[in-house]
Amino acid sequence: xxxxxxxxxxxxxxxxxxxxxxxxxxxxxxxxxxxxxxxxxxxxxxxxxxxxxxxxxxxxxxxxxxxxxxxxxxx
Numbered sequence: 001x002x003x004x005x006x007x008x009x010x011x012x013x014x015x016x017x018x019x020x021x022x023x024x025x026x027x028x029x030x031x032x033x034x035x036x037x038x039x040x041x042x043x044x045x046x047x048x049x050x051x052x053x054x055x056x057x058x059x060x061x062x063x064x065x066x067x068x069x070x071x072x073x074x075x
Contacts, residue, residue, distance in 0.1 A: 007045045019046040
């Protein structure tokens with residue numbers, strides 16, 4: 001098994017893609033309990049990382065737009 005990149009070093013896209021793979025593996029393949037738990041733990045770390053990256057992006061957008069994010073209005 002290839003060495004995995006540290007979760008903190010993954011971009012949002014890399015983490016999201018890996019998470020999708022983990023979900024597919026857990027849904028479709030028969031793994032040992034130990035392997036399943038390791039995948040689950042990695043998935044939890046990826047979720048936390050992605051969530052943190054999204055929060056940072058939201059804060060940056062709020063900072064750039066002033067007081068907050070406003071809804072798009074139909075013209």
